[in-house]
Amino acid sequence: VESFPRGYPSLSAFLGSDPDFTIFRCFTRLHTRVLLHKQDDLIELEQQLDQLDLSQSQTNPYLLTTNRRCEANKDRQELLEKIEEKLKEYNELLAAFYAHLERPEPEESEIQSVANWMDGKKPVAFAESTFLNDWSDLRRAKHSVEKGGLETFLGRYAGVFSPCKDTNPKSEDPQIQFIKQSKVVALSRALTTIFAVATLVVPIGILYVVKAVPTRLLVIAAFTGVFSSALCWLTSARNYEIFSATAAYCAVMVVFVGSLPNE
Template identity: 30%
Template structure:
């Protein structure tokens, strides 16, 4: 046996082992995509809600009965837990409860405690899943093609799993990723969709490859820095050589709109963040225009009754 020869890693079995291997093969773990089962989750929550509502109705009926009761024991059970527990758990020689009414109420209280905990946990889990970031569109597309074996324009392929699992990627809105890229914005998706071939990639099979998140993040950071510099110094340079008042206002508005569009479309900034960033950018340009640099190259902007005039000094 040749000691320098290493056997290639064994391929996993087709089916569940192969799908699991594929999900775990991504170094960034962005392919860990699973179904949320939104319809079933909603139905489960509705059923739990209905069950808790029935328990609530039973509790209300017991309370209405106790309102008209003249028994001191009944009233004590509503004000002191130890009395309620003692009366509800007392048993006779045959093991039967001596106070069936209080025993039934304690059983109901414990059932409500258990069921409402289950209901709240289901609500919290479903809320977490609904608020989680969706998988990247490029990741879904690549995983769907691999799963359905529709590479290179194949119309019909052999899916990795059969039966009901064959529809795993039918609804992209029913999918959740256990991990999504940290900087998942429109600029990243654009670069990945149209320029992904320029990035170094690793592959575990002939039909798909992985681009490291760190590599993409560095590229996006460089592009964002260049774009930011262009928006700032480009606007200042263009405004420096303009001395017509109306042209200054037009260019100021144009650069501000361009900045707002870039921030709103290329990033994941919220509306308030876009507004704040645009206001700050516009303020910088206004300060520049109104200062000594704006139009100071041999002239000044004069506002008169007849409109804007530009006069040049000697």
Template identity: 30%
Template sequence: MPPIRIIKRFSSYLSKNDDISETVQPKPYLEGFPSLSALLSSDPDLQVYRRFNRLTARNLLYLQAEILDLETRLKEFDTEDLEVVSSEESEWMEVKLSSQCWEVFRERAEDGCPREKERLDLILKVRERLGDYQDALIRQSHLLNLDNPSLRVRGAVTGWFDEKRPLVGNARNMFNGRARHDMVSLRTPLDQDRLTTLLQTYLGHVFKSRKKYKDHPQDWEGMYYFPEATVKHIVSFVSVLLAATLLVGAITSLYFVKRPSTVIGILAAFTTLFAGSIGLLTNARKVDIYAATAAYAAVLVVFVGNLGMSNSN
């Protein structure tokens, strides 16, 4: 099997350690959880773990069913108490008072009255299960708001895991099969537009650093890193160059064209190219794309109008 090529970004502190000698060979990590945890902690982008969505949903369903059962039992107690009060049996006054006054209800339960004690135990259990259920709902809601790992990061982690096979037992299937699509990333990359993703995925090896991270053992040689700042600068340069090219190219073309039909065709072509570049290379919202395209087209239309007036004069 060919060596796994793991593309990651430098953390901010790594640039300070670039003078580490490349001849130093750190000791390998103990195979198993030590080596896997070392990999996941070696870069913030690699902090990916299982979501356990199906198991979480099942746990919520169990809690929900248990609470429904407790609710049914509580309703049955209420029905029994209502029958006692309505029939005015010997205990109807105590039952009615317990249903209206918490202090009396608690005191009778603490004194060992079977009816009140049974109901108090049920209420406390409802309180406990409701807390567990609501906490689980909130935690799952927060978990669902976390991003999935990018294909690049997911491929890096699962590729290393498949090659090294650090774990045995049931844990050996931690990232296998459908589990690859049940992962969560603890770090959301900033400014992760399509152009940045494209450069990181397909051209990361071009920007890779030649120096090794000081804590990487020899069996991690198939991995390489590239600095996040370099990709950011290249994306900024390409974006500015593309915007300037589309604007200057359109103006230059319109300046030398005289036929109205050709002018309209050039306007349509460059406006379409501008809108397409924004939509494909950025994460701009639709309303932002419309606004930017309208402004771009307005600049070209004004230029054509001024150019026509100059030619008339």
């Protein structure tokens, strides 16, 4: 990044140095303003077409039964071509706007990282550095692997975990730490594997030692709650996936208890 001249060259190099930094405004208000304007134009053209159809239905109904180009249909053809052009512009803008809205909002830590760099380096004029002011209007690219709670936590505090740091950073500034996303994912999967094994082995060991049935049920309820909470906060699992996995986990515990001798 430091090899580029100060200004937009260094700013673009920094934003492009990491996928988490590719943060841009969606311009929601401007999109809706322009869409409303184009929508009103189309409504006006629609009314003109309806009026033309009504007029021709009273003077020459045959013209409404054919699309062939004839002199009498010239006004309608010109109007339809104008509508087609306006519709194309409207649909392209509407599709682009909806695509922006479907993009995820950046994490606060990601926005803060970019803001801190801009405050420290001041690469562009102040009036042109205000695009980060409205956080609710910012969007980022979708991650190839959508982050869960554990990945987000590890990414936020990756500076503590040296294995997660990028060994080939794109900046020589010691204040900027680049994180290797693949290493974060690998560490997350390793910790998830350990946790998954622990949530099975630990309760099974406790249930094997405990003889009282009420205590066994309490242990099952407690570890089922831990398992479900972990799925909710540490992964990006959907509600039905959490419910299904929790039900399966609880069923395994109940079957295991059923095979144990009572007190």
